[in-house]
Every structure is written in C-alpha cells, then in structure tokens.
Amino acid sequence: MTEKFWETKALEEMTRKEWESLCDGCGLCCLKKVEDEDSGELFFTDIACRLLDTSTCRCTNYARRMAYVKDCLQLSADEPEAFRWLPMTCAYRRLSEDLDLPEWHPLLTGDPESVHKAGISVRDKVTSETVTDEWTVLTRFS
Ligand code: SF4
Ligand code: SF4
DSSP states (O other): OOTTHHHHSOGGGSOHHHHHHTOOOOOGGGEEEEEOTTTOOEEEEEEEOTTEETTTTEETTGGGHHHHOTTOOOOOTTOGGGGGGSOTTOHHHHHHTTOOOOTTOHHHHSOTTHHHHTTOSOTTTOEETTTOOOOOEEEEOO
C-alpha cells in the first residue's frame, strides 16, 4: 500500500486492500442502534449483532454475512449517506468529512490492538443478541 494513502487518495480512489485497512476493528457498527424520537439523536446500544465475536470485535462470517444479516451495512465510497450510521471515530466517516485518522488508529500505530488499548472498541463491553434482548445505551454516535 502507498504510504499514508488516506492523505493523498479520495475514498473512491483506494484499492480494495487500502479500503479494508481503514477499518480499525472497533466493532461499533455491529451494535444495535436506537434513535431518540424527539431529538433524532442516534445511540449505540450494548447489544451486538449475532455474528459479532464480542472478544475479537470481528464478524464471524464476513464473506457471507449478507445471507444471514439482511440489514448489515455494506459500505461503499459511492454511497456516503450510509456513513451516518458509523461513529465519529470510524475512518470511513472521518475521511468522508475531511477529518484526520485518530492517533490510535492501527494504520498510524502499526498495532491492530491499539483500538482496544485506547478503549474505543466494543471488546468485552457488549452482549450478543443471541444471549439477551435487554439493552442499555453504550454511547452516542458522535
Ligand atoms: S465502525 Fe468503522 S472502523 Fe469500526 S468496525 Fe465499523 S467500519 Fe470498522
Ligand atoms: S453481519 Fe457481521 S459485519 Fe454485519 S453487523 Fe453483523 S457482525 Fe457486523
């Protein structure tokens, strides 16, 4: 990959490998979401999609996920409107809004664990929807 490609390329110009490397593995987009009817604010709950491994924060069947989870987000540079469902920490959303990568991002640290060490990821903070449907708000979107 080109060094610091995210600073020189638009999202739609990135290779598949570059695009995929932007995901820090936080797992936040795999949480159930709720919307405040009055304010329109969006929140992540502490309930995760049934395919999310809540320890690694990775999808357990990424290649075939759409066959099992119809409303899973399929991100594309051609459909930036979907980025509103991502947290402000997410590189796809940040780059689409002309913001820098956060300092803990694995592309900057060289350490895939840095998202967990920084306390950004959902690791061990959430429960799978296969276990319970009782939820509380984990965090706001932004
Ligand atoms: S919120 Fe963004 S960075 Fe985090 S897992 Fe989802 S796509 Fe990857
Ligand atoms: S199917 Fe996989 S990628 Fe999609 S929300 Fe569930 S865990 Fe996340």
